[in-house]
Amino acid sequence: MSVNNTVWQSKITVPVGITPPDDFIGRLGDYPTPSFVISRDRSGNPVSVFEDDCWDFRAYDIKYRPTALYFGYWISGDIDFRNREILDSLKRLIFCLIWFHPRKAHSTKSITKISSALKLIGEFAYKQNVSVEQLLSSYELLGKMAEGDRGQPVSGDTLFALKNLIQSLFKVGPQALGFEICTVNKLTDFLSSLYEYRKSLRQTPPIPSRIYSKIIRNSCSFLDIIEPKMDDLIWLIEKHEDNSYTGLTHNAQKTKARKEGKMFVQHDRFLKHAIEAGKPYVDARLYKTLDDLIEEKELDELFEKIEFSRSPHGLATGIMKIQYLCKTIIQIFTGMRHEEARFLPFDCLDVQVRNRNRFYLIEGLTTKFGEKNAKWVTNDAGARAVRLAQKLANFVYRFINVVPKKMLETPLFITPGYTGVGTNFIPLPEDGVLVPQVMSANEYKRASYLHVEITENDVSELESIDPFRSWREESEFSIGSIWPLKSHQFRRSLALYASCSGMVSLPSLRRQLKHITNDMSLYYSQGSSFAKNMLSEVKDHFIKEYQIAQPIAQSLAYLSDVLLSDERxxxxxxxxxxxxxxxxxxxxxxxxxxxxxxxxxxxxxxxxxxxxxxxxxxxxxxxxxxxxxxxxxxxxxxxxxxxxxxxxxxxxxxxxxxxxxxxxxxxxxxxxxxxxxxxxxxxxxxxx
Incomplete structure (x- = not known):
């Protein structure tokens, strides 16, 4: 190694036990050879090298999500000389960001968020016939880029990604980059666009108490229906999947017999004919159909309530709906984000007993600011939802001969596609890292039990919570409409209603939140050692939102109960x-x-x-x-x-x-x- 060379380690977070990207040996501002290894898989084999136009960081994602940087997805046709120049410049920028940044360690999630900014830079540089270096060192060009093209404004998310990229590259410095990059604070037009975007964003509204209570009641009612029938439903699915004729639909039985070269016999005279002719046959009367088993196990109400059909596809849909219900209840009674709930490990429930009282904690990972281990307080309903999801997951794990553990490699909401239920078969991954079910954060649109109409009282309540927002002018909150439920509303609503009992005037909601209000007060309040320890490790935990909501909820309760009270x-x-x-x-x-x-x-x-x-x-x-x-x-x-x-x-x-x-x-x-x-x-x- 040359005297002037330095060993540069990558600034990318890597899960324990995974081989990190290669160290770069060289001087500040040097670039690697085309074959320099950018990333490796979980077995240590090279996946991406510097010359690749896509860098795959999946092995470094703690949840093993598809995680890649595509440098050229802004290119519509063939790659010409100008495209190639821009692509290479973009790769050099990201190399500097990962290997030469003086302090910051980047998560794979934060790196892939840069993609939209790279696309914007690449397209604009190509159209303006300038280099990436010229663009990023010109306040005039950057301001013009931020304004958008021909009346098409740049999205707010892309502007934020661009801002973060420029700020990070500024810290890398001109010696590493090879040019002086602009500072964001001097980009007047750029900051103006960002301000307008921020102004257009609406704060997540809390769910009005009546709607919130009804959503909780409906969700828990479904849980009550499913729980006692879960073992029978899993038995039914296993019968359907055991490669026999039992549990198939009538048509599926006939198809299976035909594929096996057998007569499908349903009457004595056909049976006699098959025997006399010496033909192989299947006597349909010996095998119960899917409908027969549904009636035998008294699952009719379950199929009707959960709204899935009596077919292979219906079974697959039913599993997905039950998983989504469990995830929803967990979010309602923990304040987790969508991804935090979706990526929970199988063995996530921790039951603690203090002074003869039972407390439930759910263990998983946060999703922001460097995913870290965290625990959330929940109640009996949240614990029941976890156990129900575990029963479904156990069915999948038995099918694929895997013993679930307290690890992310064995997710709670594992996709049933590994079993082939509903014909949507997913092969087992070679690296053994299993994936959770794909559940959209907007799945509520298909979940009728989450649909609640808005009334005049609901809008009035929103006005009392935030009188400075014109609720009646926003069409999505118009009376008679279905409440526009979003997954993250559960987080703010729980923080607001559970942090101050005085906020909750509705008796039904008080009963529903009674235990979790008490437990969160014990674990999450400012003086709690649990809260202090958790926030010292996990800055974005729900505890922070809970503590921020406490004085807000108290002031709202004080206004309602005291200052605006009709009572002396x-x-x-x-x-x-x-x-x-x-x-x-x-x-x-x-x-x-x-x-x-x-x-x-x-x-x-x-x-x-x-x-x-x-x-x-x-x-x-x-x-x-x-x-x-x-x-x-x-x-x-x-x-x-x-x-x-x-x-x-x-x-x-x-x-x-x-x-x-x-x-x-x-x-x-x-x-x-x-x-x-x-x-x-x-x-x-x-x-x-």
């Missing part, structure tokens, strides 16, 4: 609010309130008697007394809640032994409650 408020804090409130909240006041919640200057939590505005932890909770709040200067009391608590306390006393200490204690509590309520009544009478 009592207690020290309640009386103060009533004295100041006039029933109207201006937009600026609302922003100030939300800012104070975010800064921790004020807090709000719903209580059994009304609410509490204490910022610090409450020292009265330890008393476990219904009346502990009454004398507190942070308490907000409501007459309606006092009435409900008094009624519940009276019913509770009827069940106690009148001679017990507990009875005397609870009677004392009731007297205090009634005394407070009489004061409330008298004040309400005084005020008309």
């Amino acid at each position: 408020l009592f207690g020290a804090a309640g009386a103060l609010v009533t004295a100041r409130a006039d029933g109207h909240i201006l937009a600026e006041e609302r922003k100030v309130i939300e800012r104070r919640f975010k800064n921790g200057e004020i807090a709000y939590q719903e209580t059994v008697l009304g609410g509490c505005i204490a910022v610090n932890s409450c020292d009265r909770k330890a008393l476990r007394s219904l009346t502990a709040c009454i004398g507190c200067d942070k308490a907000i009391l409501k007459g309606s809640k006092l009435r409900r608590v008094i009624g519940a306390q009276e019913r509770f006393l009827e069940k106690l032994n009148k001679d017990s200490v507990e009875y005397r204690t609870e009677v004392s509590e009731l007297k205090i409650l009634k005394s407070m309520y009489s004061k409330v009544e008298s004040r309400e009478t005084e005020n008309g």
